[in-house]
Amino acid sequence: MPELTLLGTGSALGNEHAFNSAQILNIREHFYMIDCGEGVQQRLLKAKIKTNRINNIFISHLHGDHCFGLLPFISTMSMLNRRAPLTIHAHSDLGKILTPQINYFCPDLSFSINFNHINPRKNEIIFEDNHTIVSTIPLKHSIPTCGFLFEEKPREPHINKKVCDDWNIPLSYYPLIKEGHDYIDEEGKCVKNRLLIIDAEKPKKYAYCSDSAYSEKIIPLIQDVDLLYHETTYEKSYISRAKLFLHSTTEQAALIAKKANVKKLIAGHLSSRYKTKEDILRLEKEIQTIFPNAQIGRDLQKIQF
Amino acid sequence: MPELTLLGTGSALGNEHAFNSAQILNIREHFYMIDCGEGVQQRLLKAKIKTNRINNIFISHLHGDHCFGLLPFISTMSMLNRRAPLTIHAHSDLGKILTPQINYFCPDLSFSINFNHINPRKNEIIFEDNHTIVSTIPLKHSIPTCGFLFEEKPREPHINKKVCDDWNIPLSYYPLIKEGHDYIDEEGKCVKNRLLIIDAEKPKKYAYCSDSAYSEKIIPLIQDVDLLYHETTYEKSYISRAKLFLHSTTEQAALIAKKANVKKLIAGHLSSRYKTKEDILRLEKEIQTIFPNAQIGRDLQKIQF
Numbered sequence: 001m002p003e004l005t006l007l008g009t010g011s012a013l014g015n016e017h018a019f020n021s022a023q024i025l026n027i028r029e030h031f032y033m034i035d036c037g038e039g040v041q042q043r044l045l046k047a048k049i050k051t052n053r054i055n056n057i058f059i060s061h062l063h064g065d066h067c068f069g070l071l072p073f074i075s076t077m078s079m080l081n082r083r084a085p086l087t088i089h090a091h092s093d094l095g096k097i098l099t100p101q102i103n104y105f106c107p108d109l110s111f112s113i114n115f116n117h118i119n120p121r122k123n124e125i126i127f128e129d130n131h132t133i134v135s136t137i138p139l140k141h142s143i144p145t146c147g148f149l150f151e152e153k154p155r156e157p158h159i160n161k162k163v164c165d166d167w168n169i170p171l172s173y174y175p176l177i178k179e180g181h182d183y184i185d186e187e188g189k190c191v192k193n194r195l196l197i198i199d200a201e202k203p204k205k206y207a208y209c210s211d212s213a214y215s216e217k218i219i220p221l222i223q224d225v226d227l228l229y230h231e232t233t234y235e236k237s238y239i240s241r242a243k244l245f246l247h248s249t250t251e252q253a254a255l256i257a258k259k260a261n262v263k264k265l266i267a268g269h270l271s272s273r274y275k276t277k278e279d280i281l282r283l284e285k286e287i288q289t290i291f292p293n294a295q296i297g298r299d300l301q302k303i304q305f
Numbered sequence: 306m307p308e309l310t311l312l313g314t315g316s317a318l319g320n321e322h323a324f325n326s327a328q329i330l331n332i333r334e335h336f337y338m339i340d341c342g343e344g345v346q347q348r349l350l351k352a353k354i355k356t357n358r359i360n361n362i363f364i365s366h367l368h369g370d371h372c373f374g375l376l377p378f379i380s381t382m383s384m385l386n387r388r389a390p391l392t393i394h395a396h397s398d399l400g401k402i403l404t405p406q407i408n409y410f411c412p413d414l415s416f417s418i419n420f421n422h423i424n425p426r427k428n429e430i431i432f433e434d435n436h437t438i439v440s441t442i443p444l445k446h447s448i449p450t451c452g453f454l455f456e457e458k459p460r461e462p463h464i465n466k467k468v469c470d471d472w473n474i475p476l477s478y479y480p481l482i483k484e485g486h487d488y489i490d491e492e493g494k495c496v497k498n499r500l501l502i503i504d505a506e507k508p509k510k511y512a513y514c515s516d517s518a519y520s521e522k523i524i525p526l527i528q529d530v531d532l533l534y535h536e537t538t539y540e541k542s543y544i545s546r547a548k549l550f551l552h553s554t555t556e557q558a559a560l561i562a563k564k565a566n567v568k569k570l571i572a573g574h575l576s577s578r579y580k581t582k583e584d585i586l587r588l589e590k591e592i593q594t595i596f597p598n599a600q601i602g603r604d605l606q607k608i609q610f
Contacts, residue, residue, distance in 0.1 A: 012381075012384055013381060013384060013385070014346065014347070015350065016347070016350045016351060019347065038343060038344060038346070038374075038377040039343060039344040039347055041319070041343070042319070042321070042324065042344055042347075045320065045321045046321060062409075062410075063410075064376070064377060064380045064410045064411075068376060068377040068380070068410075069343075071369070071373060072325075072343040072369060072373040075317075075369045075373070076317075076318060079317055079318060080318070093409070097405065097406060097409050100402065100405070101402060101406070104367075104398070104402050105367075105368075105369045105373075106369075
């Protein structure tokens with residue numbers, strides 16, 4: 001079951017309880033970092049996630065609160081003598097601005113960095129491995145910004161051990177069964193594949209929508225996802241402020257979740273003005289009025305889905 | 306009484322309890338920041354120190370763990386609409402490496418930044434205001450590095466109100482008394498100045514010696530200071546490692562404090578390997594064996610001197 005760890009749920013200013021944006025998505029023990037705000041290393045220590053598990057970092061946009069943690073994080077990984085290459089998926093400006101700093105502060109960098117230049121304005125696949133496909137979700141913000149859709153690939157079905165044993169099917173045949181073949185025994189009797197397997201869990205989908213004004217354009221791209229993280233910088237009474245700064249309110253995030261028929265909504269990127277438990281509960285209530293299966297994300301919270 | 310707040314006492318890797326190097330020295334309600342490691346804003350929030358109180362930042366050297374907090378901190382101050390100019394005292398490379406980032410991430414910076422290029426290899430005065438004089442302390446590290454000596458200027462004496470009242474001295478005469486004048490009354494009787502004043506507190510001295518191998522050259526520069534912060538990356542058994550990386554051990558920091566006849570020693574910049582209370586107490590004991598009035602600094606600790 002995929003697991004999301006929220007490392008930072010605050011907006012640009014942050015506060016004592018909420019660091020800047022950063023998350024770790026764990027899909028079958030592959031760890032993807034999403035945004036990388038200042039202090040991400042401290043958060044990883046607290047969340048007990050090892051830095052060397054992370055090979056891909058996805059940056060939604062180049063506002064500091066989403067990427068100021070990169071340089072210190074890279075520096076630390078080099079001090080820890082990381083060898084595996086690291087890929088950073090981000091707008092092409094990032095490489096230009098970050099490379100001189102890396103060269104200055106980490107002249108003996110112990111690993112290579114690959115910048116995958118993405119176009120935040122386009123919906124396209126930007127990454128694929130054996131387990132996951134990642135595509136961009138263009139968002140509406142003051143600079144080119146995108147969210148990311150993580151789609152788990154289908155898992156192989158499980159072998160139905162009991163049935164296979166009843167038919168004395170040799171282990172060497174299991175890979176063929178997993179591929180979908182029926183089994184024909186020595187006497188020519190056919191056992192249908194569907195009897196020999198147990199379906200794997202349904203592959204999951206996670207959508208991360210960082211800074212964005214309300215935009216219904218994203219709805220088809222995040223339709224039916226199992227988990228949606230959507231920003232909610234303000235409560236609904238601040239709608240004009242949200243509009244001005246191209247952010248969303250509680251109500252807007254809930255509406256997007258409802259219209260996209262997502263299973264669960266986590267709202268984050270809260271303005272630093274929301275400091276107390278009461279603030280958080282008030283905003284949570286506002287969201288749940290429209291979309292009941294919603295929560296305000298808290299730093300270091302883990303969500304399995 | 307000056308007050309030092311330790312914001313980060315960890316070395317390069319830091320750990321959950323120890324952020325990277327950063328401190329605030331408060332001299333008569335003037336706040337000087339010394340080094341600026343990652344996450345300094347979070348630490349200021351916890352220490353309840355307002356960012357707009359800080360007008361001068363002193364950077365000991367350009368290793369990331371001493372300056373990665375600058376860009377995020379500058380960005381935040383701009384978002385908070387700071388107007389007062391900020392002066393950063395550092396090696397000239399800092400301006401070159403930081404300016405393009407500031408221009409990119411803070412295109413509408415709300416205040417001006419003045420880079421005071423210092424020469425870390427030279428002992429000289431680099432800053433002076435009404436209350437404080439700051440000079441550099443050249444250190445022995447892998448890149449140009451200096452510590453800083455903060456010398457409080459003498460305060461004006463206090464008026465001895467009781468004696469002044471006995472002699473019916475008008476308030477308008479007080480400034481002259483504070484300047485050292487005697488008082489002559491209408492009958493020509495002279496009251497000596499020393500009877501009319503109470504000496505102010507003795508001005509204090511604080512020396513910050515960040516990353517450095519053991520170096521007796523600094524002893525005359527920090528002689529008799531009221532408070533010395535000296536790095537202690539390792540316990541004494543790691544002396545060869547300390548030598549290799551141009552850092553100091555517990556024993557070496559204590560020896561410097563003893564030979565310089567300082568009043569109190571705070572040791573910091575501990576290796577990330579020292580995580581537990583027992584580790585800290587063991588190192589503290591090692592130091593106190595040689596220099597009894599010593600402590601290992603803890604994040605968010607405040608020391609008045």
